[in-house]
Amino acid sequence: MADGCLFCRIVRGEIPAKKVAEDEHCVAFRDINPQAPTHVLVVPREHVASLNEAKDPALVGRLALFAARIAREEGIADGGYRTVFNTNADAGQTVFHLHLHLLGGRQMGWPPG
Numbered sequence: 552m553a554d555g556c557l558f559c560r561i562v563r564g565e566i567p568a569k570k571v572a573e574d575e576h577c578v579a580f581r582d583i584n585p586q587a588p589t590h591v592l593v594v595p596r597e598h599v600a601s602l603n604e605a606k607d608p609a610l611v612g613r614l615a616l617f618a619a620r621i622a623r624e625e626g627i628a629d630g631g632y633r634t635v636f637n638t639n640a641d642a643g644q645t646v647f648h649l650h651l652h653l654l655g656g657r658q659m660g661w662p663p664g
Contacts, residue, residue, distance in 0.1 A: 553598035558648035562596050572624070576610070577617045579653075588656030589625050589632070593618045599649040602638045610649075618653040627655030635663075 553559045560566045561580060568580035571591055582590040593614050599605050615634060622628040632655030637644040643664075 556598055556648050557646050558592075558594045558650060559598050562594065572617070572621055574617070576613050579617060579621055582652070586652075587633075587654040587659075589622075589627050589654065591618070591621055591625070591653040593621070593651040593653060595649055600647045601644060601649055602636050605649060614649075614651045618651055621653055622655060625655070631655065631659070633659050633663075 557566065561568045562578050570578060570580045572579045575596070577593055577595055579591050579593045582592050595610055595614060597610075599610070602611070605611055618634050619628070622632045632653060635652040635654065636649070637652070
């Protein structure tokens with residue numbers, strides 16, 4: 552699955568994306584269908600289909616801390632931001648490569664969805 556996975560292909564540079572940051576573990580890029588003024592996807596370099604398949608707590612922590620760094624760099628940290636993992640179809644996951652949505656730059660409603 553990883554060979555044809557959209558986000559794996561972005562990580563490998565086979566498909567262009569508006570990258571905002573990357574390191575040895577994560578790649579972050581702008582969502583092509585933004586739901587907020589700032590909408591960045593943070594993905595691990597390794598293919599993990601969803602949070603259900605994640606085995607390494609450090610991987611999930613790295614994604615969250617990477618998103619927090621980007622929120623600071625994007626200037627949305629002080630005002631507030633939301634991070635979301637959608638897991639499987641009923642939650643709205645459409646690309647089955649673990650990814651964290653970083654959303655900010657506007658007031659968020661509650662409850663979501």
